[in-house]
Amino acid sequence: MxxxxxxxxxxxxxxxxxxxxxxxxxxxxxxxxxxxxxxxxxxxxxxxxxxxxxxxxxxxxxxxxxxxxxxxxxxxxxxxxxxxxxxxxxxxxxxxxxxxxxxxxxxxxxxxxxxxxxxxSETPAYRADIAKLAEMFNYCLRPPRAAGMSDKAYDRQLAYREALLRFLRVSVATWCRPDAAYDVSTDPERRQWYPDIRALALNPRGRPQTKKYRPVVPVAHQLVEHLKAAPVGFYVGPLSIRTAFEGMQDELRLPRDGETGQKLIRRSIAKLARSRLGEALWVEGQMMLGHRVHSKTSDIYAAFEAGYLTNALAVTEQIIDEIEVKAPGAFRRSITGLKIIHGGRNA
The missing domain is CATH 1.10.150 (DNA polymerase; domain 1)
Structure with a gap:
């Protein structure tokens, strides 16, 4: 018809x-x-x-x-x-x-x-628990050191995993999709990072929203100082994390199928958070994920004055603390002297 x-x-x-x-x-x-x-x-x-x-x-x-x-x-x-x-x-x-x-x-x-x-039939919808997430951070922070490896060579190995470490931090703290994690920038012109209210607009200025909505989220206190100390530009860095992520999958024996790529972090945090928030408060989880739009207003400050997503933020900070126990330095690592190049778009 x-x-x-x-x-x-x-x-x-x-x-x-x-x-x-x-x-x-x-x-x-x-x-x-x-x-x-x-x-x-x-x-x-x-x-x-x-x-x-x-x-x-x-x-x-x-x-x-x-x-x-x-x-x-x-x-x-x-x-x-x-x-x-x-x-x-x-x-x-x-x-x-x-x-x-x-x-x-x-x-x-x-x-x-x-x-x-x-x-x-053989594809698991895999989720990482706190212990496995901690292993991911330890992969970045504590790579095995071969006998006879020089300090310089070991530093290169740490630097190689630095972008992945930053990706893990942003993904855990904001629950965002991988492409949004790559886009996180401290450049004021992009109007993403609001340090005075600890807010992060996952959708940068000038980028149209799509069906995969990118919300404004509160930033866990464990990530705040890292963002404040980061050079102006993209936080994750200009280098691709694809190879490092795949190396981590191999070393930690994570399932290698279409459901456990870089979205694994987002999905894992969503599962952990939902069980802690409960169904009555899960609407905040939906908003963190971008599944539910809080408001059409562009006034970011107005939303945060009302204690925006306080329960989701508290749960996120709790999860980060538990990861930190099993992977010391995951978020509280020294934020000075990091050997990472900033300013370019992560591919």
């Missing part, structure tokens, strides 16, 4: 559930589509129409789903959401849109495909 008005996705899902109400699989289908409904609510996309759901949209949904652990009705975190569970939701959504297409509600069939079961 070409020329018909766009069909709301929520209507497509509702009508599909009605059509399968007598099937034995109704309970599982309802649970799978409930994940999609939660995504639409938490990311404020209830006005999504069937024709807008493409591969990019589905990739965003997958990212969100892997960042949100399974929670009981009592608010207890039960565990990580598996890749198979996520694809079950994608598969159910595809069926709902195709059902709407068959009814004539929309002229478009599903414009995406769910991954095959054998593509995700």
């Amino acid at each position: 070409v020329g018909a008005p766009p069909h709301p996705l929520v209507d497509a899902m509702s009508n599909y559930l009605i059509s399968v109400r007598k099937k034995p699989s109704l309970t599982s289908i309802k649970a799978r589509l409930a994940h999609v409904s939660n995504y639409l609510i938490e990311t404020e996309r209830l006005d999504t129409t069937c024709d807008q759901v493409n591969e990019e949209w589905i990739d965003d949904f997958r990212d969100w789903a892997f960042e949100v652990p399974v929670v009981s009705t009592a608010g207890k975190v039960l565990g990580d959401r598996s890749a198979g569970t996520v694809e079950g939701s994608v598969r159910a959504l595809s069926a709902a849109i195709n059902h709407a297409n068959g009814r004539g509600d929309t002229p478009y069939a599903a414009a995406f495909q769910a991954k095959k079961p054998d593509e995700v």
Whole structure:
């Protein structure tokens, strides 16, 4: 029915559930589509129409789903959401849109495909605990020293891991996506770092917001002095951390699959924080992650005068303290004399 008005996705899902109400699989289908409904609510996309759901949209949904652990009705975190569970939701959504297409509600069939079961059956939705996060920091701070290695050679090894250390700090303290961590800058012209109120705008001045919203977040006190002491420019530095991160994955035997790359830090902190915040306060976690937009206002100071995200900040600082116990110097390391070049964009 070409020329018909766009069909709301929520209507497509509702009508599909009605059509399968007598099937034995109704309970599982309802649970799978409930994940999609939660995504639409938490990311404020209830006005999504069937024709807008493409591969990019589905990739965003997958990212969100892997960042949100399974929670009981009592608010207890039960565990990580598996890749198979996520694809079950994608598969159910595809069926709902195709059902709407068959009814004539929309002229478009599903414009995406769910991954095959054998593509995700061996893929863990891995999360790092405090001990493993501490190992990552120790990898940067305390690399093994080969017999006979000179001080100069060892210093080069430490310097090589310095950008990764900074990436870990920013990722843990702000819960941000990797691309946002690379963009963190102390350059006043970018209007990101507000030291007087300990606020960090993850979206720099002049960069349009996208569907992967970058919020303004409070900065854990453990990171504040590092940002204050950093030279003007990009905090992580101009060098890529890709090779160093992959080396860390190998040495720490982290899973090497599509779900445990640099986003692992963000997802791990989200899981740790959610169990500590509880469901009543998890809205602050959603705002830290950029899943829920606090306000359209550009007045950063006004938000922070009201004690913006104080519970999420307290939990973040608690997590950092626990990491520090197992990896001394992760955040409280001396901030002077670091051999790192600043001023260029991290690739």
